[in-house]
Structure formats: structure tokens, C-alpha cells
Amino acid sequence: MADTYRPDSAEQLRELVAWASAEEAPLEVLGRGSKRGLGRPMQAQAGVDMTGFTGIIEYEPDELILAAHTGTPLAEIQAELAAKAQDFAFEPPDLGPLLGGEAGQATIGGTVSCNLAGPRRVKSGAVRDHFLGFHAVSGRGEAFKSGGRVVKNVTGYDLCKLMCGAYGTLAVMTDVTLKVLPVAEETRTVLLVGLDEDAAVKALTAGLQSAYEVSAAAHMPADIARASGVSTVRKSGGAVTALRIEGPPVSVKHRAKKLAEEVLHGHGETHELQDRTSRDFWAEVRDVRPFVGLDGTAVWRISVPPAEGAGVAKRLGEAVSGARYYLDWGGGLIWLAVPQGEDAQHASVRAALGDSTGHATLIKADPEVRAAVPVFQPQADGVAVLTKNLKDAFDPRRVLNPGRMYAGV
Amino acid sequence: MVAMPEPKRDILARKDEIVARLRDIVPGEGVIVREEELRAYETDGLTAYRQSPMVVVLPSTVEQVSKVMAYCHEQGIRVVPRGAGTSLSGGALPLEDGILLGLGKFNRILEIDYENRCVVAQPGVTNLGITKAVEHEGFYYAPDPSSQIACSIGGNVAENSGGVHCLKYGLTTNNVLGVEMVLIDGTVVRLGGKHLDSDGYDMLGLINGSEGLLGVVTEVTVRILKSPETARAVLVGFPSNEQAGDTVAAIISSGIVPAGVEMMDKPAIHAAEDFVQAGYPLDVEALLICELDGPEAEVDELLARVSRLAEENGATYERVSKDEEERARFWAGRKAAFPAVGRVTPDYYCMDGTIPRHRLAHVLGRMREMSEHYGLRVANVFHAGDGNLHPLIMYDANEGDQLERAENFGADILKLCVEVGGVLTGEHGVGVEKRDLMGTMFNEVDLNTQQRVKCAFDPNGLLNPGKVFPTLHRCAELGRMHISRGKMPFPDLPRF
Missing domain, CATH: 3.30.70.2190 (Alpha-Beta Plaits)
Structure with missing residues (x-):
């Protein structure tokens, strides 16, 4: 890549993209590069470094909103929020270490562009559900805005949804406005030990079907639990199935008790993780720490209907050699590590989805592998046409992260 | 009053032929052309606007919807989709030269899946109908617009409807997991399913609140929750x-x-x-x-x-x-x-702006001044938790210029919402009602960007035209790029 440009005003960025568009010069859009290895490798002619767009623009704790320039480090924003006992409810994962980089490097722009949400997804939604508005420059070299700074807004199309999860292929956002929420006063996790996947997903389902507002539901098979950084989990001696409860102390105590005594009664003996250990455990699940630092390993992220997670996991275990996995989102999210080989066993991985709706994304693999296999789930014909049409609408000359998601898009 | 797109004379002239072909696709009573029967469809929940459609089509299968759409696409016929017709913004207002595509026969719940905590329903099922189907097991569907007894889930998707409980549990868009949708060329696509989050562009999120301009939803999968203790x-x-x-x-x-x-x-x-x-x-x-x-x-x-x-x-x-x-x-x-306000005034006009919560007192104060200025009373109900205002302007359409004054009063309220950092509509949609105010929130580039999204789904502008966007552009014109080659910007821009 010849050059990396670092614009620091929307007008500079607009001119840069307009120039790239005129020259048909593909640009790689970068925050601090923590998720650069996610997606298909690109042949960019130049880079756009967005770290010139830094700083919180507006944070109103009473209104529960925060607006920031997209190059602002997520950690910096979360520190500001923590000072007011607030946070993003979608529990953003830090995939830096998984992808071979350092922790704490993510920017808010990259977080929104990749729509990555953590364990609380089951209760509170993903980034998309908290993303209220933005300013951006499209691949046409035009500055535009969408959404607003209020939580309830149906004025025009919800372009926030399109930007969130577009991996920078439609427009370069310069600032974003998100909803924030108070941090729960207390957290507790109810654990069951020694369940197989079928029994575990049944227990998670029972928890999520209850009225006790389970805010996270995961299952670590024994081989994963054994390596946990949380000693209770590590020493449990078997697979660990975990359900988290958050809220005001009096409520957390009540719900954790009900969950253990009524809902999970008959699923096995229960244990509890409190406060700090509970937080540590879910950070491990969120940041995919079980698969950090494994050489020669490819990592998949698979989203399926939650109750079907056990079946899909079982098929993965049978059909994919060397498969290791754990489940989040009540069974609906499978993190899968496989020996990388030449193709990360993509055909077997996707075949294991069977009739379930959902998708498998290759989150971590060497560039040659990501160039050789579909990183994102191949799309049905009608949807693929719409994808191409949307790319045409925003970036007809294919200058913004071209090919990062799909060839030709 | 808002001007609607000029009717296509050639289409109106071929009405008989078009009706005959539609009857081939949807046999029996599913095609309505008698004037007095069409009148039942001439307005939605925004009763100040009335227009009979050229023809009403009430398909009962996805295949029929697909065939009707493909035929309209091929012939250049406009289509206005409608669920229960309770829109408060005129989103389902018919067009003189258009087909009104009613989804009322799609009224079945297809699957209840407690394990995955979701319900798969046809779009004509009422919002409350979903809760009714699962409440015996202690579950419910969270978004609850006040019209929930009548409004359809398909319409909820089109408008991204809210309700009093969306402060904690989210709007329609946060509770819909998947849809099946028919595009204008008849293609049937599925977006989402029973799993979470999109694999590619989040088109499911885009469809929510798209006011029937991008496709016709024929099936909806929604998340259900256990009722609180x-x-x-x-x-x-x-x-x-x-x-x-x-x-x-x-x-x-x-x-x-x-x-x-x-x-x-x-x-x-x-x-x-x-x-x-x-x-x-x-x-x-x-x-x-x-x-x-x-x-x-x-x-x-x-x-x-x-x-x-x-x-x-x-x-x-x-x-x-x-x-x-x-x-x-x-x-x-x-x-x-x-309806309570409706009892004390011959007519009322319901507005739907959203404002930052802390500007409430200011906005209510200004609204009182406007009320005096226009000589019309106003009652306020307000989703206070999320800043969504519903001023109800009281007027009598049979009294002089009261309707015009009510509309001007309403427009002033919405402009005020935008002025204090809010938006034109929180949950009722733009429709025809707020269409011509879009310019107070968005500039031409913003609106052209949105219209190009429309072009990605409906290149000939046949689905619900005249709604949402104040100016209709041809997609070819919007798609064109104006390139000035060879000019390198900011030669002094930092490079690494």
C-alpha cells in the first residue's frame, strides 16, 4: 500500500474519498487496526487513518446518549461512562488479542462498523440496537448524515442499521451517537457443572424462558473450562454452564435464588460466582480468551437459533477435525476453533448448520486462508443482488474497503 | 395538502385489462373494483387524506403476492401495501393509478417456538394477536402501540412501531428476528431467521421503518419474552x-x-x-x-x-x-x-415528534404560545421516558380554515422538535403527513442518499411512491456520479 492518509476534518476526508473515487483508487479504512485481520484481504491503493477524528463530542448522562468521533478509543469512552456508572449495554468484546494484537486498541468506529456484541446480546441487543445516528462520507465522496440523537426516531430509513456491520464498505463514518445505560449495581452467575451440550442448552433455555431476566447464558465444555482464568471454573472438574443475573442487589439475590431453586432444579447442583469473579468470567467469554494465542488455529463465529446450538455443536464435533468450541447466547452463538489447514474446513463448518437458519463467519485466520474461502456466509441469490445494489448506491466505484466482505462488493 | 405523484394516464386507460390479469392471479373475491367498495379503502388512520385506489387486491398466498408484484413491475403499475390501515401518517394512503395490496388475508400464526422464544406470524396478524397466542404460557410480545388491538405486525414492521413499553424493551426493530419479503420484481427473500444478527448488511434493520417502500413483508419472526413476575x-x-x-x-x-x-x-x-x-x-x-x-x-x-x-x-x-x-x-x-380527545372535538390532528427529554418544559411552553397564535387547543400525551411527544391539535374541519391552521400548527411543532435537537417522527412514520418537512431535518445529499437505498430495492419507484420523500428523482439520475478527475486533494495532508 503506497500511502496512508490521515485526514482530520470531514471536508478533508470528503475530498480524499472523492479523489479516490475519481481515480478508482481503493482505500482501506482504518481506526487503530485492531480488527484489520477480520474480513477478506484487500488490495488497497491507500489507507485512510481515522485516528484524526478523536474525542467525545457530547455525553449527556441524563439523556443516556453519547456522541463521539469514530477514531476515539473505546476504552477512553468506557472510562468516561464508568465515571457516571454507565456503559454500553451491548458489552463490546475486545477481539484485539484474539486477532494477534494488543488489548484495548479498539475504536468506537470499528466497534460500530463490525456490530460485535458480547454475552448481554441475549437481553439487551447488539450494537445495532443502540446506534442512534452518524455523520459519514459515502464512497461517492458525499458527506451525509442519518438518524439523530434521540432514542425514538423513524424519520427516514434507518441507515444506522446498514452502517452497523458493513465493515466500512459503504461509507466512512466520522462521528456516531449511541445509547448508553446505567451499569447494573450487582452481578451474580449461577453455575452448573458437568452437563453435556444437550443438557446445557436445555438448562440455558429454561433460564432464558424464565421471568428472571437472565443477562447472559453460556456453556464451556470441560476442555475449555479447564483452562479458564477463573479458578472456580478451572477447578470445577467438568463442563461449566453459566447464567448471569444483573440488577439492584435485592433483586439479584432474589432472582439468583429462584433460578437455582426453581428453574434449574433438576438440571444439577448449582454454584455461584459473585461480583468480581462473575465479571471476570464473562469478560473471558466475551473476548474469546479460550482461543487467544493458539498458533495455527482458525476461529469461527457461528450464529444459530439458540435451542439448535447443541445439535450444531454436536455436528461440528463429528464433522470438523480437531474442533474445540464453547457456546454463548443461550446456545445461539458458537465460538469454534479448528486447525487452520488450507481452508479452515469451511465446507464442513457450514454444512454443520444443516437446516438451521444462521451464519458462520471466519473471524481469525491467516490472510491466504481468508483469501481462499468465503469469510462471511455465502448469500442467497436475491440477497446477494440487494447487497450489490446497496454497494452501488453508496460506493459505485468500489473504493471503500472493496472486497472486504464479498468479492466485488 | 400534500401533492401526490401525477397519476399515469396510460395505466388508468388500461384499467380493465389490468384488472382482468389481476383476477387471473388472484381469483374469486380478492380483486375489488366497484367504486362503493373501493371507498372503504380510501383512507388510513390519517383521515384528513382520502383517495380511492384504482383497484384493491387481497392476495392470500406468497405466490400470489409475488406474481402481482412481478406483473406490476413489468407493466409499470404502482403498488401501495397495506396491513390494517391504522397508519397515522398516511403511509397506506392509496394512489389513484395504483393497486392497493391488502395483506389482511395473511392472518395466521405459523409457528410458536418457546424453545427459541419466538413466534412466526403472517403480516396481517394483529400486534395483540401475538401476545394472545402465547400468554397462556406466560409469554408476551413487548412492543405495544396503543392501536395494538387493530394494528398488524406487518404494519408494525413497516413503521417500526413503538408503544408505552419500548423504553425498556425496545421498538419493533429490536424485537423482530426475521422477515420473508417480496421485492417489486417478484423475488422472495428471507432476511434473518430465528438466530441473532445479520451475516451481511443488516437489511432486516433497514426494512423496519421503511414504510412499505422497499418490499412487501409476507412473514415476520418476532422475539417473545416471559411476562415479569x-x-x-x-x-x-x-x-x-x-x-x-x-x-x-x-x-x-x-x-x-x-x-x-x-x-x-x-x-x-x-x-x-x-x-x-x-x-x-x-x-x-x-x-x-x-x-x-x-x-x-x-x-x-x-x-x-x-x-x-x-x-x-x-x-x-x-x-x-x-x-x-x-x-x-x-x-x-x-x-x-x-379517542378521548376525539370526544371533545370534532377533529384532532395527532403529532409525533421526539425531543431530548430535558427540552420538554421549553417545548411545552412554546407549544402554548403557538396554541394561542393559531387559536386552536392542544392536549399533550407524551412517552416521557424516551422523549416522544404526541400533541393532539383540536380543530373542526367544517369550520373555515381550521384544518389549514391545524396543519400549520402541527408543522410548527415538528420544526420546533428538530430545532431543539429532536426529530420529526418517533413512531408514526413520515408517510405523506411529514413528507414535505423532511427538508427541515435532512439536506439534499442526505435525502438523495436515502433515495438511492430505495433504488437498490425498487429501481422504477413503483412501491408506495409519494411517501417519505418530498421530491421524486429517477434512479438513473441519482446513480450518476459527477467525476472531476486528476485533482489530488490536500497535497499537504499528513501521510505515513
Whole structure:
């Protein structure tokens, strides 16, 4: 890549993209590069470094909103929020270490562009559900805005949804406005030990079907639990199935008790993780720490209907050699590590989805592998046409992260 | 009044041929052309606008929808989709030269999946119908627009409908997991499913709130939740709107997320009390209904906190619901506020702006001035928790220029919402009603960007034209790029 440009005003960025568009010069859009290895490798002619767009623009704790320039480090924003006992409810994962980089490097722009949400997804939604508005420059070299700074807004199309999860292929956002929420006063996790996947997903389902507002539901098979950084989990001696409860102390105590005594009664003996250990455990699940630092390993992220997670996991275990996995989102999210080989066993991985709706994304693999296999789930014909049409609408000359998601898009 | 697109004379001239072909596709009573029968479809919930469609088509299978759409695409015929027709923004207003595609026959629940906590329904099922289908197992569907007894889930998707409980549980878009949709060329696509999050571009998110301009939804998968252990509501009265507004801000910023916080001003309180005898106090200027749900212990504690905050902000009246029946009655007044106002005025015009919560007192003050200026009364109901205002402007369409004054008054309110950092519509949609105000929020580039999204789905502009966008552009013209080659910007831009 010849050059990396670092614009620091929307007008500079607009001119840069307009120039790239005129020259048909593909640009790689970068925050601090923590998720650069996610997606298909690109042949960019130049880079756009967005770290010139830094700083919180507006944070109103009473209104529960925060607006920031997209190059602002997520950690910096979360520190500001923590000072007011607030946070993003979608529990953003830090995939830096998984992808071979350092922790704490993510920017808010990259977080929104990749729509990555953590364990609380089951209760509170993903980034998309908290993303209220933005300013951006499209691949046409035009500055535009969408959404607003209020939580309830149906004025025009919800372009926030399109930007969130577009991996920078439609427009370069310069600032974003998100909803924030108070941090729960207390957290507790109810654990069951020694369940197989079928029994575990049944227990998670029972928890999520209850009225006790389970805010996270995961299952670590024994081989994963054994390596946990949380000693209770590590020493449990078997697979660990975990359900988290958050809220005001009096409520957390009540719900954790009900969950253990009524809902999970008959699923096995229960244990509890409190406060700090509970937080540590879910950070491990969120940041995919079980698969950090494994050489020669490819990592998949698979989203399926939650109750079907056990079946899909079982098929993965049978059909994919060397498969290791754990489940989040009540069974609906499978993190899968496989020996990388030449193709990360993509055909077997996707075949294991069977009739379930959902998708498998290759989150971590060497560039040659990501160039050789579909990183994102191949799309049905009608949807693929719409994808191409949307790319045409925003970036007809294919200058913004071209090919990062799909060839030709 | 808002001008609709010029009818296509050639299409109207070929009406008989078009009707015959539609009857081939949808046999029996599914094609309606008799003038007196068409009249039943001439308006939706925004009754100030009326227009009979050229023909009404009521398909009963996805295949029929697909064939009708493909035929319209091929022939250049405009299509207006409609669910229950309860839109308050004219989103389902027919076109003189268009087909009104009614989805009323798609009224079945296809699957209830408790394991995956979702329901798969046809688009014509009512919002409340989904909850009714699962409540015996203790589940419910969270978004609850006041029209929930009549409005359809397909219409909810089109408008991204809210309701009093969306403060805690989200809008339609946050509760829809998947749709099946027919594109204008007849292609059937599935977006999402029973799993979470999109694999590629989040088109499911885009479809929610797209007001029937991108496709016709033929199946919806929604998330259902277990009903909370307890829910209790408290009525709190204040001597001023400002104090009520401050209390809402205090509740939210203290970290409490109530299941709902609604506010009514004095005219709305009186109208609702006269109508349904909800037990509202009549000697207060503003009334809050705050609902908390969860385990009993939590609800008790949070109710005590809310009470304390209300007292600190000067509350003069407080009553906590003592049972389910009383809680339902508190809500009955609020949910009937629109028809209640309808009883005290020949006509009313319901607005739907959203503002940052802390600007409430300012906005209500300015609204009082406008009310005097236009000589029209206004009652306010307000989803206070999320800043969504519903001023109800009272007028008499048969009295001189009152309709025109009401519309101008409404436009001024919405412009004010935008001026204080809010938006034109929180949950009712742009439709025809707010179409010509889009320019107060968006510039030409913003609007062209949105219209190009429309082009990605409907290149010939046949689906619900005349809604949302004030100016219609041809997609070819919008798609063109104006390139000035060879000019390198900012030669001094930092490079690495």
C-alpha cells in the first residue's frame, strides 16, 4: 500500500474519498487496526487513518446518549461512562488479542462498523440496537448524515442499521451517537457443572424462558473450562454452564435464588460466582480468551437459533477435525476453533448448520486462508443482488474497503 | 395538502385489462373494483387524506403476492401495501393509478417456538394477536402501540412501531428476528431467521421503518419474552409540566429503567378521565404514569425510589396500583387518550415528534404560545421516558380554515422538535403527513442518499411512491456520479 492518509476534518476526508473515487483508487479504512485481520484481504491503493477524528463530542448522562468521533478509543469512552456508572449495554468484546494484537486498541468506529456484541446480546441487543445516528462520507465522496440523537426516531430509513456491520464498505463514518445505560449495581452467575451440550442448552433455555431476566447464558465444555482464568471454573472438574443475573442487589439475590431453586432444579447442583469473579468470567467469554494465542488455529463465529446450538455443536464435533468450541447466547452463538489447514474446513463448518437458519463467519485466520474461502456466509441469490445494489448506491466505484466482505462488493 | 405523484394516464386507460390479469392471479373475491367498495379503502388512520385506489387486491398466498408484484413491475403499475390501515401518517394512503395490496388475508400464526422464544406470524396478524397466542404460557410480545388491538405486525414492521413499553424493551426493530419479503420484481427473500444478527448488511434493520417502500413483508419472526413476575404502576400528579418533566429526568438518570413512563397534560387528563374513569386526579397540571416490572422486591424498592424523586420535585398526588385491575385501569386512560380527545372535538390532528427529554418544559411552553397564535387547543400525551411527544391539535374541519391552521400548527411543532435537537417522527412514520418537512431535518445529499437505498430495492419507484420523500428523482439520475478527475486533494495532508 503506497500511502496512508490521515485526514482530520470531514471536508478533508470528503475530498480524499472523492479523489479516490475519481481515480478508482481503493482505500482501506482504518481506526487503530485492531480488527484489520477480520474480513477478506484487500488490495488497497491507500489507507485512510481515522485516528484524526478523536474525542467525545457530547455525553449527556441524563439523556443516556453519547456522541463521539469514530477514531476515539473505546476504552477512553468506557472510562468516561464508568465515571457516571454507565456503559454500553451491548458489552463490546475486545477481539484485539484474539486477532494477534494488543488489548484495548479498539475504536468506537470499528466497534460500530463490525456490530460485535458480547454475552448481554441475549437481553439487551447488539450494537445495532443502540446506534442512534452518524455523520459519514459515502464512497461517492458525499458527506451525509442519518438518524439523530434521540432514542425514538423513524424519520427516514434507518441507515444506522446498514452502517452497523458493513465493515466500512459503504461509507466512512466520522462521528456516531449511541445509547448508553446505567451499569447494573450487582452481578451474580449461577453455575452448573458437568452437563453435556444437550443438557446445557436445555438448562440455558429454561433460564432464558424464565421471568428472571437472565443477562447472559453460556456453556464451556470441560476442555475449555479447564483452562479458564477463573479458578472456580478451572477447578470445577467438568463442563461449566453459566447464567448471569444483573440488577439492584435485592433483586439479584432474589432472582439468583429462584433460578437455582426453581428453574434449574433438576438440571444439577448449582454454584455461584459473585461480583468480581462473575465479571471476570464473562469478560473471558466475551473476548474469546479460550482461543487467544493458539498458533495455527482458525476461529469461527457461528450464529444459530439458540435451542439448535447443541445439535450444531454436536455436528461440528463429528464433522470438523480437531474442533474445540464453547457456546454463548443461550446456545445461539458458537465460538469454534479448528486447525487452520488450507481452508479452515469451511465446507464442513457450514454444512454443520444443516437446516438451521444462521451464519458462520471466519473471524481469525491467516490472510491466504481468508483469501481462499468465503469469510462471511455465502448469500442467497436475491440477497446477494440487494447487497450489490446497496454497494452501488453508496460506493459505485468500489473504493471503500472493496472486497472486504464479498468479492466485488 | 400534500401533492401526490401525477397519476399515469396510460395505466388508468388500461384499467380493465389490468384488472382482468389481476383476477387471473388472484381469483374469486380478492380483486375489488366497484367504486362503493373501493371507498372503504380510501383512507388510513390519517383521515384528513382520502383517495380511492384504482383497484384493491387481497392476495392470500406468497405466490400470489409475488406474481402481482412481478406483473406490476413489468407493466409499470404502482403498488401501495397495506396491513390494517391504522397508519397515522398516511403511509397506506392509496394512489389513484395504483393497486392497493391488502395483506389482511395473511392472518395466521405459523409457528410458536418457546424453545427459541419466538413466534412466526403472517403480516396481517394483529400486534395483540401475538401476545394472545402465547400468554397462556406466560409469554408476551413487548412492543405495544396503543392501536395494538387493530394494528398488524406487518404494519408494525413497516413503521417500526413503538408503544408505552419500548423504553425498556425496545421498538419493533429490536424485537423482530426475521422477515420473508417480496421485492417489486417478484423475488422472495428471507432476511434473518430465528438466530441473532445479520451475516451481511443488516437489511432486516433497514426494512423496519421503511414504510412499505422497499418490499412487501409476507412473514415476520418476532422475539417473545416471559411476562415479569409483577408489574405495578404509580400515578403521580404535579402542579406544573416542568416538575413532571424534571421528575422523569431524575428517574432515568438515577439508573432506573422503568417499563414505561408516560405523561399527560391537563387537557389530556380531563379528556381521558371523562371517557374511561381511570381514577386520574383532576386538580393537577401534569400526570405521570410510571410502571415498574420485575420481582416483587425489586418493584417495591424502585417504586420507593421513584416516589422519593417525585416528592423532591414537588409532586402533589400519588397513587400506586394495588392490583392488576387497577394497573390496567391506569393504562386504559392513557391508551384511550386519542379517542378521548376525539370526544371533545370534532377533529384532532395527532403529532409525533421526539425531543431530548430535558427540552420538554421549553417545548411545552412554546407549544402554548403557538396554541394561542393559531387559536386552536392542544392536549399533550407524551412517552416521557424516551422523549416522544404526541400533541393532539383540536380543530373542526367544517369550520373555515381550521384544518389549514391545524396543519400549520402541527408543522410548527415538528420544526420546533428538530430545532431543539429532536426529530420529526418517533413512531408514526413520515408517510405523506411529514413528507414535505423532511427538508427541515435532512439536506439534499442526505435525502438523495436515502433515495438511492430505495433504488437498490425498487429501481422504477413503483412501491408506495409519494411517501417519505418530498421530491421524486429517477434512479438513473441519482446513480450518476459527477467525476472531476486528476485533482489530488490536500497535497499537504499528513501521510505515513
